[in-house]
Amino acid sequence: MADFLDTNVLVYAFDASEPTKQATAQQLLSDHPDACISTQVLLEWFSAVTRKFTPPLPLTDAVAALETLAALDVLPADAELVVRAARASRDHQLSIWDAMIIESAALGGCSTLWTEDLSDGTTLRGVTIRNPFAEQPLR
Numbered sequence: 001m002a003d004f005l006d007t008n009v010l011v012y013a014f015d016a017s018e019p020t021k022q023a024t025a026q027q028l029l030s031d032h033p034d035a036c037i038s039t040q041v042l043l044e045w046f047s048a049v050t051r052k053f054t055p056p057l058p059l060t061d062a063v064a065a066l067e068t069l070a071a072l073d074v075l076p077a078d079a080e081l082v083v084r085a086a087r088a089s090r091d092h093q094l095s096i097w098d099a100m101i102i103e104s105a106a107l108g109g110c111s112t113l114w115t116e117d118l119s120d121g122t123t124l125r126g127v128t129i130r131n132p133f134a135e136q137p138l139r
Helices: 007-013 019-031 039-051 058-069 079-092 096-106
Strands: 003-005 037-040 073-075 112-114 126-132
Touching: 003 096, 007 019, 007 039, 007 126, 037 039, 037 096, 039 058, 039 073, 039 096, 079 096, 096 126
Parallel strands: 003 037, 003 112, 037 073, 112 126
Antiparallel strands: none
């Protein structure tokens, strides 16, 4: 089963202001070349890197990177997925955006969702949430 990468993981992969998270995110991308994302993730990523970065990623660079990210397994959004997300939002007290990510991961048959936005270790709709940036225990 493939893993699903949330927007924050992809944003950190390009965020030089967070070198530790950037390295972790880049390693996660490298370790999961068959990862799934969604159209929502692509849109949120583009908005974040071109509007929230200081300085923003130049549009030419952002479009080129987006084309590379679009080569991953991209799950499209449709009305049925939005309705399922709305139900998940209601049933699990999630934002509609987080519910869309979970439902997209479930639709893609993903066993793991990599994100820092939800509770690490929780399983929803058969998808286990993992925070790649959580503190790792000392060994």
